[in-house]
Amino acid sequence: xxxxxxNTTNTGVFYENSTEYQHYMKIEFIxxxxxxxxxxxxxPLTLLTICALCFLVRKDHVAPIYVINLLxxxxxxxxxxxxxxxxxxxxxxxxxxxxxxxxxxVTSVCFMVCIALERYLVIAHPLWYRFRRTTKISVAxxxxxxxxxxxxxxxxxxxxxxxxxxxxxxxFLIVPFPLFIFFLVGTLxxxxxxxxxxxxxxxxxxxxxxxxxxxxxxxxLPTIILFMIQGAVSYNLYILGSMFIxxxxxxxxxxxxxxxxxxSSKFLAAVCCCKMESNANDEPAVNIDDI
Numbered sequence: 001x002x003x004x005x006x007n008t009t010n011t012g013v014f015y016e017n018s019t020e021y022q023h024y025m026k027i028e029f030i031x032x033x034x035x036x037x038x039x040x041x042x043x044p045l046t047l048l049t050i051c052a053l054c055f056l057v058r059k060d061h062v063a064p065i066y067v068i069n070l071l072x073x074x075x076x077x078x079x080x081x082x083x084x085x086x087x088x089x090x091x092x093x094x095x096x097x098x099x100x101x102x103x104x105x106v107t108s109v110c111f112m113v114c115i116a117l118e119r120y121l122v123i124a125h126p127l128w129y130r131f132r133r134t135t136k137i138s139v140a141x142x143x144x145x146x147x148x149x150x151x152x153x154x155x156x157x158x159x160x161x162x163x164x165x166x167x168x169x170x171x172f173l174i175v176p177f178p179l180f181i182f183f184l185v186g187t188l189x190x191x192x193x194x195x196x197x198x199x200x201x202x203x204x205x206x207x208x209x210x211x212x213x214x215x216x217x218x219x220x221l222p223t224i225i226l227f228m229i230q231g232a233v234s235y236n237l238y239i240l241g242s243m244f245i246x247x248x249x250x251x252x253x254x255x256x257x258x259x260x261x262x263x264s265s266k267f268l269a270a271v272c273c274c275k276m277e278s279n280a281n282d283e284p285a286v287n288i289d290d291i
Contacts, residue, residue, distance in 0.1 A: 027239055035085050035246060039078050042249045046075045049256050056259065057135070065138045066118060067255050069145070070111040074249035077104045081246060099153055105245065106149040106169065108252075109220060113176050114141060115255070116212050119205050120183040124190040170227040177221060180213040208258045215251045219244045 080101040223241035
């Protein structure tokens with residue numbers, strides 16, 4: 001703090017030739033460039049992916065519905081990032097967009113939980129899930145997920161301080177971490193005892209669960225922990241966590257690889273360095289969720 005006091009004015013503003021000011025401006029420039037790259041790549045790819053997934057939504061095939069809603073939250077997040085980088089001087093407009101951005105982050109995590117839960121149920125409880133997986137139920141779940149975070153944010157935010165809001169959101173967002181682990185472990189146990197599910201289908205389902213867990217662990221979890229221990233970390237760590245969060249829309253696009261069976265088969269074959277066995281002519285494959 002000594003260097004800060006020696007290089008600032010009485011009003012607490014950095015001198016333009018101070019080391020802290022130059023460091024701050026360098027970080028701001030890196031963030032601006034990185035965000036522009038993320039938005040430039042993310043906006044067109046997200047729109048194309050949403051359009052492609054809409055053609056996959058058929059009767060009683062609900063997995064793409066949650067992914068589509070997740071990508072819609074990503075699309076809105078990218079729009080908020082455009083506002084952040086536009087340099088708007090309207091404080092109230094900026095504050096509203098900032099609150100919306102936080103709501104979208106919570107909503108995206110909720111849809112990630114829905115995706116992992118749906119993949120878990122289709123393997124661990126196939127009979128129960130078979131009679132309850134309908135498009136209407138999925139749409140109702142999506143509607144609840146879209147409504148609850150904004151109601152919570154815009155009713156709690158005016159009543160409590162920013163610190164309380166961050167701690168509350170952090171506590172809420174830490175809950176999905178054990179859920180993702182439970183869904184993955186439960187699915188692996190159910191698949192190990194299953195003989196009717198083809199190996200290709202097993203890898204595809206596990207791939208979605210592993211990918212969701214990785215996205216949450218690498219991009220969301222660090223920022224959530226930083227919010228929970230606020231005051232004990234540096235400004236650079238907060239910026240790094242913010243950039244991880246901004247990368248999540250690009251990471252979510254990779255879910256499309258595992259939703260599309262034709263693409264996931266080629267991808268998994270390349271990862272495993274082996275050719276996928278085709279039993280179309282020999283033994284008919286039993287598809288749990290033929291998307």
